[in-house]
Amino acid sequence: VRVGLKDVATLAGVSVKTVSNVVNDYPFISAPTRERVKAAISTLNYRPNLSARQLRTGRSGLIALSLPDIQSPYFAELASLMVQEAQPYGWMVLIDETGGDRQHERRVAAGIRDNLIDGSIASPLSMTTADVAVLGPAHPIVLLGERLEAGPVDHIAVNSISAARDATNHLIDLGRRRIAAIGSIEGQVGTAAVRLEGYCLALREAGRRVERRLIQPGNGFRRADGYTSTMALLEQTKHPDAIFCFNDLMALGALRAIHERGLSVPDDIAVIGFDDIDAGLYSSPTLSTIAPDKAYIVTRTMSLMSRRLDGDPDWTPQEYETPYTLIARESTVGADRIGNAHVLQSGLP
Amino acid sequence: VRVGLKDVATLAGVSVKTVSNVVNDYPFISAPTRERVKAAISTLNYRPNLSARQLRTGRSGLIALSLPDIQSPYFAELASLMVQEAQPYGWMVLIDETGGDRQHERRVAAGIRDNLIDGSIASPLSMTTADVAVLGPAHPIVLLGERLEAGPVDHIAVNSISAARDATNHLIDLGRRRIAAIGSIEGQVGTAAVRLEGYCLALREAGRRVERRLIQPGNGFRRADGYTSTMALLEQTKHPDAIFCFNDLMALGALRAIHERGLSVPDDIAVIGFDDIDAGLYSSPTLSTIAPDKAYIVTRTMSLMSRRLDGDPDWTPQEYETPYTLIARESTVGADRIGNAHVLQSGLP
DNA sequence: ATGAAAGCGCTAACAA
DNA sequence: TTGTTAGCGCTTTCAT
Helix, strand or coil, rough: CCCHHHHHHHHHHHHHHHHHHEEEEEEEHHHHHHHHHHHHHHHHHHCCCCCHHHHHHHCCCCEEEEECCCCCHHHHHHHHHHHHHHEEEEECCCCCEECCCCHHHHHHHHCCCCCCCCEECCCCCCHHHHHHHCCCCCCCCEEEEECCCHHHHHEEEHHHHHHHHHHHHHHHHHCCCCCEEECCCCCCCCCHHHHHHHHHHHHHCCCCCHCCCHHCCCCCCCHHHHHHHHHHHHCCCCCCCCCECCCHHHHHHHHHHHCCCCCCCCCCCCEEEEECCCHHHCCCCCEEEECCCCCHHHHHHHHHHHHHHHCHHHHHCCEECCCCEEEEEEEHCCCCCCCCCCCEEEECC | CCCHHHHHHHHHHHCCCHHHHHCCCCCCCCCHHHHHHHCCCCHHHHCCCCCHHHHHHHCCCCEEEECCCCHHHHHHHHHHHHHHHHHCCCCCCEECCCCHHHHHHHHHHHCCCCCCCCCCECCCCCEEEHHHHCCCCCCCEEEHHHHCCCCCEEEECCCHHHHHHHHHHHHHCCCCCCEEECCCCCCCCCHHHHHHHHHHHHHCCCCCCCCCCHHCCCCCCCHHHHHHHHHHHCCCCCCCCEEEEHHHHHHHHHHHHHHHHHCCCCCEEEEEEEEEEHHCCCCCCEEEEEECCCCHHHHHHHHHHHHHHCCCEEEEEECCECEEEEECCHHCCCHHHHHCCCCEEECCC
């Protein structure tokens, strides 16, 4: 039994408009009328029909968040924070897993979700900036994560080159000589490419050679990929004495691989990751990492979305840089000074 | 610039109805007409307005999945599988994080998402069966996870008593004498209660006493909770020689705590978890666990949803039991025989 | 095989 | 302060 404004109006003995006003908290209603309407609403257990409302207003209150992989703790945490942050704006977040599929990512960005969503937040793996540009999105988009070129939409990302350089320098400062790097280069979007660049940069600045055999691309960003790449590294006659993993998940896989080979972290090999996921606090050894300021990402995203949504359509798109921190834990610094992790370096404000 | 059926109709020189027919793959249309319409659709880049459609048909193609915590790898994996499984049905999954908040869970179940969703899948932490009953949901609901009483909706869950008993028996078979259990009893829904019951059952069946001091409820199901509870356990003069953690995440926290105390797993303390999350394959030691058949949960859920959605409204609600398996890895069996995990016992079909 | 018209539940504009 | 009416874009009879 569908109950609509009309039914409520009849029961309360008022017009539809009045009911609508009450529902929408329109201020100028006499107290008694409001009470009567509210009573009718609750007795009939009336719930506004969002579809009808959105058909009328063009707003659904739905924001899409499209991520390559919900199972990645980093993205899961981000999703969780987004949902929270959207609350005060009155938005619901429709989480969408693309699997890094370019077609899928394009579709979402295009709002192919059929005008059901008011805006979308995307962390594309393979969609290129060009894609976004071509699509000429019908609704606001906020792009998250690495991107090579500047584009026509707002963009929030950590400065990966700088962060990767800091991570590598941390290993250099520790006196490590054979520093490896692992991380996939799949997709068009260059998370790995950029981090690799920072890695090479640090090495060159330190007057070292970049050794090709110490770079393991692998394919993917999960534990299994870190495990496999590390195993490949360890099969070399002279194994590395440090590994910079392009994310924490791979670093955890690396820890396991090293453990299986009977080597010790950080004594034989120091390991550092990227993302600062919760798991890194409980692994043995705990994981050193680059910690992007997730709160910044989330609040910035939602405030941008809000600004785009109500007004200012020709407010020119901007680039925002996520602050980050290097956190040194047992996997680079050892267990002796642990207790509290040491924050060594901070990124930009 | 909104483009609707009308615009397409005008351009193609046909009526709105004809365009609608083409869009919905109505079979009886002349080939030339169809071509003309299709051409018009693509030149105008027409996209059907879902809100309008759903206003008319009462269907949105949206299924809500409400979970207590997206950051929990178990739920994240489930969410991921659900999204995939929904694809062939043509549904989009709206993932919703309740934080275990009862009000929130009730609201979602009630379809307070304002008739925007066609059905919901809920894994409630605090919502009781009574809640669901009272609400008399306007749309199909599939309930996941433990539930104490039978209720008015379909329900899918692992037999936790039996699974917990198996886990405990595994530890008993290993010759452990002081077997502890950790897991929160927060919320009304009895995940922990049921698993505790299975634990006690196994102990009693083996002619052992249940020792109160070996049971650490804690509050939560995350790594931190497992860590804290285990630390509490280890402060006792005679620490346990085995711990059954009510989920894997806590078990990982336990591993860390034991490691910090300088004890070894499984030599000093054997640890087993519940859920079979990916992380358990890469921890050191790898984690023994109860592995519920997630594929079963997901396919069963969607097929139930489908049946409810198109027809059979008075098909009586059923209970379904998720098959499970006990997987013994290093945390109970030790590293020597590892390589491949040993599947020791299987649950019901 | 195609068209005309009604109406899903709501809000915005205007009237009273 | 409240009521009337039109129409958002679509599908669904019912005609043709």
